[in-house]
Amino acid sequence: MIHKPSQPALTPVPASAESLLNLRIKHTRIKQVINELNTLIYPGSQDSILLVIGPTGAGKTTLARYMVEQAVDGATPEMNTDAGLIPAVYVEAPSSGEDDFSWRLFYTQALAELGEDLSAPKVAYGIDPTTGKMVRPRGISPGGLAGLRTAVERCLKERDTRFVVIDEAAHIIRQTRRSRLEIQLDTLKSLANKGCSQIVMVGSYDLYQLVSLSGQLARRIHVVHCERYRQDRPEDVLAFTACVQKFQSVLPHLWGDQLVQYAQALHENTLGCVGTLSSVLTRAARFAEADGRWTVAALERALLTDAQRTRILEEILEGEAAINPSLTRNLPPIKTAKPHRNREAA
Protein backbone atom coordinates (compact mmCIF):
# COMPACT_ATOMS: atom_id res chain seq x y z
CA MET A 1 0.00 0.00 0.00
CA ILE A 2 1.30 3.38 -1.00
CA HIS A 3 0.97 6.07 1.55
CA LYS A 4 0.45 9.54 0.18
CA PRO A 5 2.92 11.96 1.75
CA SER A 6 0.93 14.06 4.17
CA GLN A 7 0.42 17.65 3.03
CA PRO A 8 2.37 20.20 5.07
CA ALA A 9 -0.05 22.31 7.11
CA LEU A 10 -0.61 25.63 5.38
CA THR A 11 0.07 28.58 7.62
CA PRO A 12 -2.14 31.49 6.67
CA VAL A 13 -0.13 34.35 5.18
CA PRO A 14 -0.88 37.51 7.14
CA ALA A 15 -2.45 40.30 5.13
CA SER A 16 0.04 42.85 3.82
CA ALA A 17 -0.18 46.63 3.51
CA GLU A 18 -1.63 46.25 0.00
CA SER A 19 -4.73 44.61 1.40
CA LEU A 20 -5.71 48.04 2.72
CA LEU A 21 -6.07 49.14 -0.89
CA ASN A 22 -8.77 46.54 -1.49
CA LEU A 23 -10.74 47.52 1.56
CA ARG A 24 -14.09 49.17 0.85
CA ILE A 25 -15.62 50.51 4.02
CA LYS A 26 -19.30 51.29 3.70
CA HIS A 27 -19.02 54.19 6.09
CA THR A 28 -21.73 56.62 7.13
CA ARG A 29 -21.05 59.37 4.57
CA ILE A 30 -20.85 56.91 1.69
CA LYS A 31 -24.11 55.30 2.76
CA GLN A 32 -25.78 58.74 2.84
CA VAL A 33 -24.55 59.64 -0.64
CA ILE A 34 -25.48 56.21 -2.07
CA ASN A 35 -28.98 56.45 -0.59
CA GLU A 36 -29.46 59.92 -2.05
CA LEU A 37 -28.27 58.83 -5.48
CA ASN A 38 -30.33 55.64 -5.43
CA THR A 39 -33.38 57.72 -4.61
CA LEU A 40 -32.78 60.17 -7.44
CA ILE A 41 -31.79 57.71 -10.16
CA TYR A 42 -34.94 56.23 -11.67
CA PRO A 43 -36.52 56.00 -15.12
CA GLY A 44 -38.17 59.25 -16.12
CA SER A 45 -36.39 61.38 -13.50
CA GLN A 46 -36.26 65.10 -14.25
CA ASP A 47 -32.85 65.38 -12.58
CA SER A 48 -31.00 64.61 -15.77
CA ILE A 49 -27.68 65.66 -14.23
CA LEU A 50 -26.55 64.79 -10.70
CA LEU A 51 -23.38 66.39 -9.38
CA VAL A 52 -21.46 64.51 -6.70
CA ILE A 53 -19.06 67.05 -5.28
CA GLY A 54 -16.53 66.74 -2.49
CA PRO A 55 -12.95 67.26 -1.37
CA THR A 56 -10.02 65.35 -2.77
CA GLY A 57 -9.62 62.00 -1.02
CA ALA A 58 -13.22 61.87 0.20
CA GLY A 59 -13.62 58.59 -1.70
CA LYS A 60 -15.68 59.88 -4.65
CA THR A 61 -14.12 57.66 -7.31
CA THR A 62 -14.49 54.60 -5.08
CA LEU A 63 -18.11 55.53 -4.49
CA ALA A 64 -18.76 56.12 -8.21
CA ARG A 65 -17.33 52.74 -9.15
CA TYR A 66 -19.35 51.10 -6.41
CA MET A 67 -22.57 52.70 -7.71
CA VAL A 68 -21.93 51.22 -11.15
CA GLU A 69 -21.03 47.78 -9.73
CA GLN A 70 -24.15 47.85 -7.58
CA ALA A 71 -26.34 48.70 -10.59
CA VAL A 72 -24.78 45.88 -12.61
CA ASP A 73 -25.14 43.37 -9.74
CA GLY A 74 -28.74 44.44 -9.16
CA ALA A 75 -29.59 43.91 -12.84
CA THR A 76 -28.05 40.42 -13.09
CA PRO A 77 -31.42 38.63 -13.55
CA GLU A 78 -32.39 41.00 -16.40
CA MET A 79 -28.89 40.73 -17.91
CA ASN A 80 -29.24 36.95 -17.99
CA THR A 81 -32.27 37.29 -20.23
CA ASP A 82 -31.10 40.37 -22.16
CA ALA A 83 -27.38 40.06 -22.87
CA GLY A 84 -27.29 43.55 -24.37
CA LEU A 85 -28.30 45.30 -21.17
CA ILE A 86 -25.69 47.57 -19.52
CA PRO A 87 -27.45 49.32 -16.64
CA ALA A 88 -24.65 51.76 -15.78
CA VAL A 89 -21.24 52.81 -17.08
CA TYR A 90 -18.26 54.60 -15.59
CA VAL A 91 -16.22 56.96 -17.75
CA GLU A 92 -13.36 59.17 -16.63
CA ALA A 93 -13.44 62.56 -18.34
CA PRO A 94 -10.22 62.65 -20.33
CA SER A 95 -7.60 65.26 -19.77
CA SER A 96 -6.34 65.51 -23.31
CA GLY A 97 -3.74 68.20 -22.81
CA GLU A 98 -5.51 70.19 -25.52
CA ASP A 99 -7.04 73.62 -24.98
CA ASP A 100 -10.57 72.35 -25.41
CA PHE A 101 -12.22 69.37 -23.77
CA SER A 102 -11.96 66.42 -26.15
CA TRP A 103 -15.49 65.17 -26.74
CA ARG A 104 -14.05 62.77 -29.28
CA LEU A 105 -11.99 61.01 -26.60
CA PHE A 106 -14.89 61.09 -24.20
CA TYR A 107 -17.36 59.55 -26.68
CA THR A 108 -14.79 56.93 -27.67
CA GLN A 109 -14.30 55.90 -24.04
CA ALA A 110 -18.05 55.85 -23.43
CA LEU A 111 -18.55 53.63 -26.50
CA ALA A 112 -15.88 51.22 -25.29
CA GLU A 113 -17.66 50.96 -21.92
CA LEU A 114 -20.92 50.39 -23.74
CA GLY A 115 -19.37 47.41 -25.51
CA GLU A 116 -19.41 49.07 -28.91
CA ASP A 117 -17.14 47.86 -31.70
CA LEU A 118 -14.85 50.85 -32.09
CA SER A 119 -13.39 49.69 -35.39
CA ALA A 120 -16.75 50.13 -37.16
CA PRO A 121 -17.28 53.63 -38.64
CA LYS A 122 -19.57 55.81 -36.56
CA VAL A 123 -21.85 57.70 -38.89
CA ALA A 124 -25.06 59.47 -37.98
CA TYR A 125 -27.35 57.60 -40.37
CA GLY A 126 -31.04 58.24 -40.63
CA ILE A 127 -34.05 57.19 -42.70
CA ASP A 128 -35.36 59.57 -45.34
CA PRO A 129 -39.07 59.86 -44.45
CA THR A 130 -40.16 60.25 -48.10
CA THR A 131 -38.10 57.56 -49.79
CA GLY A 132 -37.67 55.26 -46.78
CA LYS A 133 -34.01 54.88 -47.79
CA MET A 134 -31.12 55.01 -45.40
CA VAL A 135 -29.26 58.30 -45.69
CA ARG A 136 -26.12 59.74 -44.23
CA PRO A 137 -26.77 63.33 -43.16
CA ARG A 138 -24.67 65.76 -45.12
CA GLY A 139 -21.61 67.19 -43.45
CA ILE A 140 -21.19 64.21 -41.16
CA SER A 141 -18.06 62.27 -41.87
CA PRO A 142 -17.49 58.68 -40.82
CA GLY A 143 -15.94 58.64 -37.38
CA GLY A 144 -16.70 62.37 -37.03
CA LEU A 145 -17.80 63.89 -33.77
CA ALA A 146 -21.50 63.89 -34.66
CA GLY A 147 -21.28 60.25 -35.70
CA LEU A 148 -19.64 59.29 -32.41
CA ARG A 149 -22.20 61.22 -30.46
CA THR A 150 -25.11 59.60 -32.27
CA ALA A 151 -23.52 56.22 -31.61
CA VAL A 152 -23.32 56.99 -27.87
CA GLU A 153 -26.97 58.10 -27.79
CA ARG A 154 -28.03 54.98 -29.67
CA CYS A 155 -26.00 52.68 -27.42
CA LEU A 156 -27.35 54.26 -24.24
CA LYS A 157 -30.87 53.64 -25.51
CA GLU A 158 -30.27 50.16 -26.85
CA ARG A 159 -28.36 49.09 -23.76
CA ASP A 160 -31.08 50.56 -21.57
CA THR A 161 -28.37 52.35 -19.58
CA ARG A 162 -29.93 54.07 -16.57
CA PHE A 163 -26.97 56.25 -15.69
CA VAL A 164 -23.53 57.26 -16.87
CA VAL A 165 -20.96 58.26 -14.28
CA ILE A 166 -18.45 60.85 -15.48
CA ASP A 167 -15.61 60.93 -12.99
CA GLU A 168 -13.09 63.78 -12.88
CA ALA A 169 -15.81 65.84 -14.51
CA ALA A 170 -13.95 69.01 -13.51
CA HIS A 171 -11.70 68.30 -16.52
CA ILE A 172 -14.60 69.43 -18.69
CA ILE A 173 -14.66 72.76 -16.88
CA ARG A 174 -10.93 73.30 -16.69
CA GLN A 175 -10.53 72.75 -20.42
CA THR A 176 -13.40 74.97 -21.45
CA ARG A 177 -13.67 78.73 -21.72
CA ARG A 178 -16.35 80.12 -19.44
CA SER A 179 -18.36 81.40 -22.43
CA ARG A 180 -18.57 77.87 -23.84
CA LEU A 181 -19.34 76.03 -20.60
CA GLU A 182 -23.07 76.29 -21.02
CA ILE A 183 -22.80 74.71 -24.47
CA GLN A 184 -20.75 71.83 -23.03
CA LEU A 185 -23.31 71.19 -20.36
CA ASP A 186 -26.13 71.44 -22.89
CA THR A 187 -24.33 68.71 -24.80
CA LEU A 188 -24.47 66.47 -21.74
CA LYS A 189 -28.05 67.38 -20.99
CA SER A 190 -29.20 66.44 -24.46
CA LEU A 191 -27.08 63.27 -24.36
CA ALA A 192 -29.00 62.34 -21.22
CA ASN A 193 -32.34 63.18 -22.83
CA LYS A 194 -31.71 61.41 -26.12
CA GLY A 195 -30.06 58.40 -24.51
CA CYS A 196 -32.78 58.30 -21.82
CA SER A 197 -30.04 58.06 -19.16
CA GLN A 198 -29.07 60.18 -16.20
CA ILE A 199 -25.60 61.69 -15.99
CA VAL A 200 -23.79 61.55 -12.66
CA MET A 201 -20.88 63.99 -12.72
CA VAL A 202 -18.31 63.39 -10.01
CA GLY A 203 -15.57 65.78 -9.04
CA SER A 204 -14.05 68.41 -6.85
CA TYR A 205 -15.65 71.65 -5.74
CA ASP A 206 -14.91 73.56 -8.96
CA LEU A 207 -17.63 71.45 -10.62
CA TYR A 208 -20.06 73.53 -8.66
CA GLN A 209 -19.78 76.44 -11.13
CA LEU A 210 -22.02 74.44 -13.44
CA VAL A 211 -25.04 75.13 -11.27
CA SER A 212 -24.87 78.87 -11.77
CA LEU A 213 -24.60 78.79 -15.57
CA SER A 214 -28.26 79.14 -16.39
CA GLY A 215 -31.64 78.77 -14.80
CA GLN A 216 -32.65 76.15 -17.32
CA LEU A 217 -29.69 74.00 -16.37
CA ALA A 218 -30.02 74.74 -12.66
CA ARG A 219 -33.50 73.22 -12.75
CA ARG A 220 -32.15 69.95 -14.09
CA ILE A 221 -29.13 69.62 -11.81
CA HIS A 222 -29.19 68.21 -8.31
CA VAL A 223 -26.10 68.57 -6.12
CA VAL A 224 -25.04 65.83 -3.70
CA HIS A 225 -22.31 66.85 -1.27
CA CYS A 226 -19.82 64.06 -0.51
CA GLU A 227 -18.57 65.92 2.51
CA ARG A 228 -15.55 65.27 4.75
CA TYR A 229 -16.09 64.15 8.33
CA ARG A 230 -15.93 67.29 10.43
CA GLN A 231 -14.13 67.44 13.75
CA ASP A 232 -16.73 69.82 15.17
CA ARG A 233 -19.57 67.30 14.78
CA PRO A 234 -19.61 64.48 17.37
CA GLU A 235 -21.40 62.08 15.01
CA ASP A 236 -18.73 62.70 12.35
CA VAL A 237 -15.95 62.04 14.88
CA LEU A 238 -17.58 58.71 15.79
CA ALA A 239 -18.02 57.70 12.14
CA PHE A 240 -14.40 58.59 11.32
CA THR A 241 -13.11 56.67 14.36
CA ALA A 242 -15.12 53.64 13.18
CA CYS A 243 -13.24 53.85 9.86
CA VAL A 244 -9.87 53.88 11.67
CA GLN A 245 -11.04 50.83 13.63
CA LYS A 246 -11.93 49.08 10.40
CA PHE A 247 -8.48 49.78 8.93
CA GLN A 248 -6.94 48.57 12.19
CA SER A 249 -8.85 45.28 12.00
CA VAL A 250 -7.40 44.43 8.57
CA LEU A 251 -3.79 44.22 9.78
CA PRO A 252 -4.01 42.97 13.40
CA HIS A 253 -0.58 41.30 13.22
CA LEU A 254 0.98 44.66 12.29
CA TRP A 255 -0.50 47.22 14.62
CA GLY A 256 -2.61 45.15 16.99
CA ASP A 257 -5.04 47.58 18.60
CA GLN A 258 -2.52 50.43 18.67
CA LEU A 259 -3.97 52.40 15.76
CA VAL A 260 -7.29 53.58 17.08
CA GLN A 261 -5.71 55.72 19.80
CA TYR A 262 -4.43 57.95 16.98
CA ALA A 263 -7.91 58.39 15.51
CA GLN A 264 -8.13 62.06 16.51
CA ALA A 265 -4.65 62.85 15.18
CA LEU A 266 -5.49 61.03 11.94
CA HIS A 267 -8.77 62.93 11.67
CA GLU A 268 -6.87 66.21 12.05
CA ASN A 269 -4.15 65.25 9.55
CA THR A 270 -6.38 63.75 6.85
CA LEU A 271 -9.07 66.43 7.26
CA GLY A 272 -11.70 63.77 7.78
CA CYS A 273 -11.36 62.29 4.28
CA VAL A 274 -11.47 58.48 4.26
CA GLY A 275 -9.57 58.15 0.97
CA THR A 276 -6.73 60.25 2.37
CA LEU A 277 -6.85 58.17 5.56
CA SER A 278 -6.46 55.06 3.40
CA SER A 279 -3.41 56.54 1.63
CA VAL A 280 -1.77 57.57 4.92
CA LEU A 281 -2.37 54.19 6.57
CA THR A 282 -1.22 52.22 3.53
CA ARG A 283 2.03 54.22 3.56
CA ALA A 284 2.37 53.72 7.32
CA ALA A 285 1.85 49.96 6.97
CA ARG A 286 4.45 49.73 4.21
CA PHE A 287 7.00 51.70 6.26
CA ALA A 288 6.31 49.41 9.23
CA GLU A 289 6.68 46.29 7.06
CA ALA A 290 9.96 47.60 5.66
CA ASP A 291 11.21 48.32 9.20
CA GLY A 292 10.13 44.83 10.27
CA ARG A 293 7.85 46.13 13.04
CA TRP A 294 5.19 48.66 13.82
CA THR A 295 6.29 51.94 15.38
CA VAL A 296 4.65 55.32 15.81
CA ALA A 297 7.53 56.75 13.76
CA ALA A 298 6.20 54.82 10.73
CA LEU A 299 2.84 56.50 11.17
CA GLU A 300 4.45 59.91 11.57
CA ARG A 301 6.45 59.49 8.36
CA ALA A 302 3.27 58.56 6.50
CA LEU A 303 1.23 61.64 7.51
CA LEU A 304 0.47 64.52 5.15
CA THR A 305 3.03 67.29 5.51
CA ASP A 306 1.80 70.62 6.87
CA ALA A 307 2.13 72.15 3.40
CA GLN A 308 0.03 69.39 1.79
CA ARG A 309 -2.57 69.58 4.51
CA THR A 310 -2.80 73.37 4.34
CA ARG A 311 -3.30 73.32 0.57
CA ILE A 312 -6.04 70.70 0.78
CA LEU A 313 -7.71 72.52 3.66
CA GLU A 314 -7.73 75.78 1.67
CA GLU A 315 -9.47 74.03 -1.20
CA ILE A 316 -11.99 72.43 1.14
CA LEU A 317 -12.83 75.68 2.94
CA GLU A 318 -13.18 77.55 -0.34
CA GLY A 319 -15.35 74.77 -1.77
CA GLU A 320 -17.54 74.49 1.30
CA ALA A 321 -18.02 78.26 1.43
CA ALA A 322 -19.21 78.19 -2.18
CA ILE A 323 -21.40 75.15 -1.93
CA ASN A 324 -22.95 75.37 1.52
CA PRO A 325 -25.18 78.43 1.09
CA SER A 326 -26.48 77.03 -2.15
CA LEU A 327 -27.24 73.66 -0.59
CA THR A 328 -29.56 75.46 1.75
CA ARG A 329 -33.10 74.71 0.76
CA ASN A 330 -35.80 76.69 2.45
CA LEU A 331 -39.45 75.98 2.44
CA PRO A 332 -41.13 79.38 2.60
CA PRO A 333 -43.43 79.71 5.60
CA ILE A 334 -46.93 78.59 4.80
CA LYS A 335 -49.35 81.51 4.89
CA THR A 336 -52.44 80.38 6.64
CA ALA A 337 -55.61 82.18 5.56
CA LYS A 338 -56.78 84.61 8.20
CA PRO A 339 -60.20 83.62 9.53
CA HIS A 340 -62.93 85.97 8.23
CA ARG A 341 -64.17 88.21 10.93
CA ASN A 342 -67.80 87.80 11.37
CA ARG A 343 -69.05 91.36 10.92
CA GLU A 344 -72.34 90.67 12.56
CA ALA A 345 -70.70 89.16 15.57
CA ALA A 346 -68.30 92.15 15.80
Ligand SMILES: Nc1ncnc2c1ncn2[C@@H]1O[C@H](COP(=O)(O)OP(=O)(O)OP(=O)(O)O)[C@@H](O)[C@H]1O
Ligand atom coordinates in the same frame (compact mmCIF):
# COMPACT_ATOMS: atom_id res chain seq x y z
N1 LIG B 1 -14.85 53.56 1.53
C1 LIG B 1 -13.55 53.31 1.45
N2 LIG B 1 -13.00 52.29 2.15
C2 LIG B 1 -11.68 52.02 2.07
N3 LIG B 1 -10.83 52.68 1.28
C3 LIG B 1 -11.31 53.70 0.56
C4 LIG B 1 -12.68 54.08 0.61
N4 LIG B 1 -12.88 55.13 -0.20
C5 LIG B 1 -11.68 55.41 -0.75
N5 LIG B 1 -10.73 54.55 -0.32
C6 LIG B 1 -9.32 54.50 -0.73
O1 LIG B 1 -8.81 55.82 -0.79
C7 LIG B 1 -8.16 56.07 -2.03
C8 LIG B 1 -8.63 57.42 -2.56
O2 LIG B 1 -10.03 57.36 -2.78
P1 LIG B 1 -10.74 57.95 -4.08
O3 LIG B 1 -9.81 57.86 -5.25
O4 LIG B 1 -12.06 57.31 -4.20
O5 LIG B 1 -10.89 59.47 -3.64
P2 LIG B 1 -11.43 60.70 -4.48
O6 LIG B 1 -12.40 61.44 -3.64
O7 LIG B 1 -11.91 60.23 -5.81
O8 LIG B 1 -10.13 61.60 -4.64
P3 LIG B 1 -9.79 62.65 -5.82
O9 LIG B 1 -10.70 63.82 -5.65
O10 LIG B 1 -8.38 63.03 -5.54
O11 LIG B 1 -9.99 61.95 -7.13
C9 LIG B 1 -8.52 54.93 -2.97
O12 LIG B 1 -7.35 54.41 -3.51
C10 LIG B 1 -9.22 53.90 -2.13
O13 LIG B 1 -8.44 52.73 -2.07
Ligand SMILES: [Mg+2]
Ligand atom coordinates in the same frame (compact mmCIF):
# COMPACT_ATOMS: atom_id res chain seq x y z
MG1 LIG C 1 -11.36 60.60 -7.79
